Amino acid sequence: MPSSPHDDTATQERVFAFLSRRGTTRIDTHAASVFLDGKRALKIKRAVRFPFLDYSTLDKRRDACEEEIRINRPLAPQIYHRVVAITEDRDGSLSIGGNGTPVEYAVEMARFDETRTLDHLAKAGQLPDGLAADVANAIAASHAIAARVETPAWVASIPSLIDGNSEGLRAGGHLAVDEIEALTKASHRALARISSTLEERSRQGFVRRCHGDLHLANIVVIDERPVLFDAIEFDQNIASVDVLYDLAFAVMDLLRYGQQQAASILFNQYLATTPAEHLDGLGALPLFLSIRAAIRAEVVLARLKRPHVDQGEIVADARGYFKLAQALIEPPAPRLIAVGGLSGTGKSLLARMLAPAVGPPPGAVVLRSDTLRKRLFGVADSERLPPAAYEPDVTARVYDTLAERARQVLAQGHSALIDAVFAQEPERDAMAALARACNAPLTGFFLVADLATRQARISRRQNDASDATAEVAALQEHYNIGNVGWNTIDASGTSEQTLDRCGGMIARERSSDWRG
Numbered sequence: 001m002p003s004s005p006h007d008d009t010a011t012q013e014r015v016f017a018f019l020s021r022r023g024t025t026r027i028d029t030h031a032a033s034v035f036l037d038g039k040r041a042l043k044i045k046r047a048v049r050f051p052f053l054d055y056s057t058l059d060k061r062r063d064a065c066e067e068e069i070r071i072n073r074p075l076a077p078q079i080y081h082r083v084v085a086i087t088e089d090r091d092g093s094l095s096i097g098g099n100g101t102p103v104e105y106a107v108e109m110a111r112f113d114e115t116r117t118l119d120h121l122a123k124a125g126q127l128p129d130g131l132a133a134d135v136a137n138a139i140a141a142s143h144a145i146a147a148r149v150e151t152p153a154w155v156a157s158i159p160s161l162i163d164g165n166s167e168g169l170r171a172g173g174h175l176a177v178d179e180i181e182a183l184t185k186a187s188h189r190a191l192a193r194i195s196s197t198l199e200e201r202s203r204q205g206f207v208r209r210c211h212g213d214l215h216l217a218n219i220v221v222i223d224e225r226p227v228l229f230d231a232i233e234f235d236q237n238i239a240s241v242d243v244l245y246d247l248a249f250a251v252m253d254l255l256r257y258g259q260q261q262a263a264s265i266l267f268n269q270y271l272a273t274t275p276a277e278h279l280d281g282l283g284a285l286p287l288f289l290s291i292r293a294a295i296r297a298e299v300v301l302a303r304l305k306r307p308h309v310d311q312g313e314i315v316a317d318a319r320g321y322f323k324l325a326q327a328l329i330e331p332p333a334p335r336l337i338a339v340g341g342l343s344g345t346g347k348s349l350l351a352r353m354l355a356p357a358v359g360p361p362p363g364a365v366v367l368r369s370d371t372l373r374k375r376l377f378g379v380a381d382s383e384r385l386p387p388a389a390y391e392p393d394v395t396a397r398v399y400d401t402l403a404e405r406a407r408q409v410l411a412q413g414h415s416a417l418i419d420a421v422f423a424q425e426p427e428r429d430a431m432a433a434l435a436r437a438c439n440a441p442l443t444g445f446f447l448v449a450d451l452a453t454r455q456a457r458i459s460r461r462q463n464d465a466s467d468a469t470a471e472v473a474a475l476q477e478h479y480n481i482g483n484v485g486w487n488t489i490d491a492s493g494t495s496e497q498t499l500d501r502c503g504g505m506i507a508r509e510r511s512s513d514w515r516g
Helices: 005-021 058-072 118-124 129-145 153-173 177-203 243-256 260-273 276-305 311-328 347-357 369-376 392-411 425-437 451-459 470-476 495-503
Strands: 025-028 032-037 040-045 080-088 094-096 101-110 207-209 219-222 225-228 240-242 336-341 365-368 416-419 442-448 487-490
Touching: 005 025, 005 032, 005 040, 005 080, 005 094, 005 101, 040 058, 058 080, 058 101, 118 219, 118 243, 129 219, 129 225, 129 243, 129 260, 153 177, 153 240, 153 276, 177 240, 177 276, 177 311, 240 243, 240 276, 243 260, 243 276, 243 311, 260 276, 260 347, 260 365, 276 311, 276 392, 336 347, 336 425, 347 365, 347 416, 347 442, 347 495, 365 369, 365 392, 369 392, 369 416, 392 416, 392 425, 425 442, 451 470, 487 495
Parallel strands: 336 416, 336 442, 365 416, 442 487
Antiparallel strands: 025 032, 032 040, 040 101, 080 094, 080 101, 207 240, 219 225
């Protein structure tokens, strides 16, 4: 006969007392208790029932533990080991993995350094660019193996998701009701604009069984590599979402922590390594980011129910997420940025540094000619291409593809930043024509530096997508660049100096203003 929730709760208290006596550290969440014991962690589902999950019986908790292993082991095999029973012997004593009667089940995991989760690292300082790119690659890899979900339920669930957020944010009266209502209405308007896009993305296979909860606390650095863990196991529907919505949680959280550069790099690296069709879905990003911020605000407010918490700090944190949700749902108009210059002038570094300052958040989509050329030939960024790959007809194809992808981005209401040499007037003229056609303002920068500086920079490159050599740089000195027509920028100094020279020419939408 199945045990009642009351009986299960009483049994769990015995189990928790048993594990605590072993000198473990206990961490409680609304649905689980984790016991840290040396190099091992035991995660036990609490005997609770919520509208979105039911762990009220032993059988359901065992099944949930097994599902957590099944979902998370492909993402984090170094963390997730097995499901282990907590057993009761005939004398009433409890054991971990004993031969007695199972009275509880736990997910046995390898313990990791809790200070190496991305939320802790983001609080400690600026995240390295390489780490942000690695996180993007890990998320992209998880989406590549995620099962495609053939159902219209995801798109149909979004209105109730928006309304559920609104209801949750009203609880406790900590946020202004009129502002919550305004966010709710703006979210529904945004959904109405993109519903057909979301439905098409669902038909294309971009709705998958994803992680579902990719905030920074669920990404940890182990052996210098980011690992995704604690994916949602209790409800397949909650985790069966558009992959861009899954990505949006990590991007949003980086913005909340003031990590604009990392957010932009993660976003751009993900787009660079996944199908180009994602560019046609960027119109959904403001809503996705805003919903994720609102969810986080609601989750933070739920912490007020726990004992011995700093209520002022919690409310301030929730208000910061809510303010971010408000800002994200009303993105600024898109613009086109073009960065040109001969090899070694620092175009790609400037583009990467400039992108976060160009709204909408998390920054402009960077379209780099060097990486696109490698994609067209199906080789890795660091693999060198033969001279034939730089024939005029191939280069023309590269520039045409850059323009087409920029058109896709701008059509979705997002800004595009194109990084290419732009040595010929027709190439630059094409950018002006593209901006006019898309009704977007164009800002063009043409970087200049002396040959010695350019060659020195090229010689220091490692694992870069550019195939330029010192000899190529010397040949470029003879180019007939013609009338540039863009802002000519002295790029002979540091990258920061070049950025400063360009910064005053671009209206900056700083996400750091949203942290509250």
